[in-house]
Amino acid sequence: MNAVRIGLLGLGTVGGGTLELLARNGDEIARRAGRPIRVTHASVRDAGRPRGPQAANVQLLADPFELVHHPQIDIVAELIGGIEPARALVLAAINAGKHVVTANKALIAHHGNEIFEAARRAGVAVGFEAAVAGGIPIIKTLREGLAGNRIQGLAGIINGTSNYILTQMRDAGLDFATALADAQRLGYAEADPSFDIDGVDAAHKLSILAAIAFGMPLCFDQVHVEGIRGLSAMDVDYAGQLGYRLKLLGIARRTERGVQLRVHPTLLPQRHLLAQVDGVINAVLVDSDALGQSLYYGAGAGAGPTASAVVADLIDIARALTIDPEHRVPYLAFHHDRLQALPILPIDAVETAFYLRLTALDRPGVLADVTRILADQHISIEAILQKEPPPGESHVAVILLTHTVRERAVREAIARIEALPSIDGRVVSLRLDHLEH
């Protein structure tokens, strides 16, 4: 059968990895796809830079818009990143009748609704497996593997950079700044790491997973986002002493009152499977009614893993080239006219347990004041850890773990506790989740 012809926008980490993988496994891929998949054209920013031996048979086009309109290309893979010109190129490709594959989570999170609508009108496929959790086929799993289930929730470690930093803080006892600098030195964090450590990248991915899981349009703007920048080594350590590990989780959960969508550092019981996921690895835990809890674990970034997902999408599209568009797997798992905008619960109304750390004067009665405030707010306490004050110090650290409680009640309690004269500075609060339901 004729080769399927791919145009690559971008030959960086992911684009270069995709070119390499298609060449290296070309024979096995053709045995699976039923026909060869060949990169015929590419476009990059700097056409002068050498691109390695695999690029020898690829025609470089100076203008990426020429590529997306090229009559001899069947599928365009957008591996540039960022919003523009990626968005304009993807839309142009779609309007030119090309199928599209992208690894761009920011683009899908912000403009997915628009892109899928354009693609539906044009009758083309859009693959974005590489946008979430690298090579783990989590989009396919939610969209197809669990298609018979009502998905109740999911929780994921979906940003490898943050997970690497948190793992280093725990294992090597590093503070945040040192762990970040290490990650940058090793290439696990970018020069500007904000998207990763502030939770934005995880929120992009979470909004994609939630749309597919629950059958609703993308709603990145409604994700509650907190990153790991403010975390102190002390809290990582105390969490460990109490039997917990700190992970940056993306959590999406259906509740009767609305959908929870949140990214924040979370204490997880040490024995929980997600707590065992260390370093740059990603993992997603899914709760669904027929299957129960299932977990998907693997490399979340890097040239090979991300190319693995890009190529899987290319093969899917190659296989389905003759399918009537109405019968394709819907972009967001549910048919476009059957998506439902579900109410998103404001973080104030979310219920979780909490870890609270206070710095208190070491004298009788202080704990009584604190626990009275908590009782007033109907917050019950699961555990208290009070540290000995260092010699000569008048203040001690007190750590409280609460039972599940509505967030607003905790915020009010914290404000009152911080106002106590016996309490020094801010109360540190972190959410704690057993990921049961």
Next chain:
Amino acid sequence: MNAVRIGLLGLGTVGGGTLELLARNGDEIARRAGRPIRVTHASVRDAGRPRGPQAANVQLLADPFELVHHPQIDIVAELIGGIEPARALVLAAINAGKHVVTANKALIAHHGNEIFEAARRAGVAVGFEAAVAGGIPIIKTLREGLAGNRIQGLAGIINGTSNYILTQMRDAGLDFATALADAQRLGYAEADPSFDIDGVDAAHKLSILAAIAFGMPLCFDQVHVEGIRGLSAMDVDYAGQLGYRLKLLGIARRTERGVQLRVHPTLLPQRHLLAQVDGVINAVLVDSDALGQSLYYGAGAGAGPTASAVVADLIDIARALTIDPEHRVPYLAFHHDRLQALPILPIDAVETAFYLRLTALDRPGVLADVTRILADQHISIEAILQKEPPPGESHVAVILLTHTVRERAVREAIARIEALPSIDGRVVSLRLDHLEH
């Protein structure tokens, strides 16, 4: 769009679960599949038995062959089990132009090559996601999610009954017979548990996974199979003392000399992810060149999880009803004329590490005799654990962990060790694997 009409062969655990799931999640399923999926007909052995409220709208046919030929059925789901009449019914359905879904691992392992050939000629789809690892979409993952990868190997806990028994032996210190009786009482093991505890069920599943992963025809007969029936509580305990857990693993691995295909109890380092998989849960670890190691974890049996996989297959087929058969995902991942019969390595030639337990006279020189025999066979020792003899006992248990070695060398060493006058009875040998490569 018109409903897709399903005929169910069997309304037992899986058939009943499938009927229930399609009814309960009918709305979400139609939103995903683009059309309703409806069970219109069923056939069972005992037509007199009551089948619950969901069966009220299903027409029961006394003759299952009438069902597979019924002109108003689009997809036949074979959920009877066993070889006959399941095989005859599946072939009849295929020859009548019906798409088929089955949960029957024994049938696919033994007759898959014949079934897929018939289906290819008839141009129909055959889904068998439910045949391996229950609701975990591992077939889809290997066949589609990792389609860009060269898969080097996989290792799985793919029999929940055995894993439950091994977990109980470890956690509750039970012997094998008691743990088996417990599992039977709780419904985790059948009255005749041989397929599960002798490794046959795991071997059925492993042969399916290996075919899909490596692109070769099914070859169940060439799987090396050992079960857990002979395991002693003592070895579970010693393994724990040495930092290992015993798991019944199915392992498929490409090596330069041939493909390893084996099911046997295996010592795994306690910290390995697969070692954490307890109870009736299944998990599969996949090694592939682009993604690296990835893991898939979830419920491997039961009405809900198995129905989850059956329904996912039904939805896939419903979506693809209009696709040209040449463009469907191939049954065994690779196109039928691109499968390659790979040489399977005989177990004698497989290389792994070993756990050896001997019962030796407690006197000087015995260990020297044993280690000399091992040295003669070029077997190097990683660790030795020698227990104190109980008071008044003349024999001690000695446990040796070897480095990786060819199996034949170990068998020869064991024969020589057993012939030593200072050694009492048989040497217990178990394979040990770090699942790296």
